[in-house]
Amino acid sequence: MNPSKEKSLVDWTELDTNILRIICIKLALIFDFINFRAVCKQWRSAITPSDLPLQFPLLIENHRGRLDSQLDVFSLQTHKIYTLDVPQVRGKYLTGPSHGYLLAPTRPKKLVMQSSIWGGLEVKPNIGYWDSEKKKWNAVEVPYGRARAYYKERLYLYDHKTHIVDMSTGAVLSDILSPAGVYFADLIVTPGGLLGVDHLFPLYGGGQPVEKCCFKVYRLEDEDEDEEPRWIELSDIGDLMIFIGSNNCFCLSASDFDGFKGNCIYFLRSNNKTDHHSKCYVVRYDLGENRSEVVACTRSCGDWIVPSLC
Structure with missing residues (x-):
């Protein structure tokens, strides 16, 4: 040798x-x-x-109750699709990720907000939450809200105005009026406070080009004891990246990841095809430039999740 x-x-x-x-x-x-x-x-x-x-979010493609146990995830960092074998999701619909976990309930009404109309009367929705002290699920009746977030130990629901709700009773503690002409599709908890995001394009369909999709972002000002809480429009969200999926939304700091910049919103748009030509576009909206651009393309839309092992 x-x-x-x-x-x-x-x-x-x-x-x-x-x-x-x-x-x-x-x-x-x-x-x-x-x-x-x-x-x-x-x-x-x-x-x-x-x-x-700290992991960059992965996009979980729509599972739609498939009978197999395969879960496809798309990485915006590598522009590749990875297939995972997850027996627990076989035959189930995913109701969205939360804090690193996937929610695939056998009885979704326990986990997600629902409302219905029966006999011409609207039935108020129920929301389920886990009581860590009593170690059981509780359900409370709450006002309807298209967007919702848990912030400062209160539930915030938005439907033309922001309802601040006591989670234990479902009682509305107060309401916050929105700026004229603004409708929040998402409420997002950030290190700097609660943000409301207004989509200035149709949420579903509409055929509007991606380049025409834009957003307005507002922050809830609620620290001043002499004034009522109010929404203030932001022209810049600094280092934040907002991720909006089909059923969830959250934010991360761009400085934690190489090659990504802040003051942006990542969202999804489908070409609305039902055959093998179906595509989902990952789009980045730059608040500073007021411009949207496609940054990736994958097979179907879904939800973002930040993977974790702990």
Whole structure:
């Protein structure tokens, strides 16, 4: 054996833990992180699930109650579709991700807001929530709201005006009027407060070109004790990236991810085809430039989820 080659051999299982950590924080995709830990027992013990770097959202394509257990996710970072085998979603409709979890209930009325009309009378919707102290699901009757968010230990519902609701009783504590001509399709909790997002294009169909889709963003001003809470329009959301899916919305800081900029909204538009020509466009709206552009194309729309191992 060549002596120079013999000296160059490295036992990768003995790689220093600090070096392993430096490598793992560079892994942009959760799939790469899992494969990294699977190399050997030493690497697995040195790197724990809590070492997973903050992940960029993945787009879960519509599952629509399929009988198989495959779940397709699209990565905006790699522009690739990854297929996962998740037996728990077989035959179920996904009602949306929440805090790293997928909601695929057998009885959706326990988890999602519903309303109905019976005998000409509108029945108020119920919303279910998990009581961590009593360890059981509770359901309360609340006003209808197209958009909703849990903020400062209160439920905020929007339907032409913002209802602040006591979650334990369903009682409306107060209402906040909206600016004239504004209708919030989304309420989003951010580090800087509660945001309301007005879509200035049809939510479904309408045939409006992607380039014509735009938004207005408002922040709830509620810290001044001398004035009533009010919505203030923002011209800039700074470092924030807002993600809007079919059933969910949230925000992240662009500075946490290489190659992405803030002051943007990522949303989805479908070409409304029902055959194999169906496509979903991932669109980025730049608030500063007041302009939308397609940044990716995948097979079907769905919801965003930030993957986690903890």
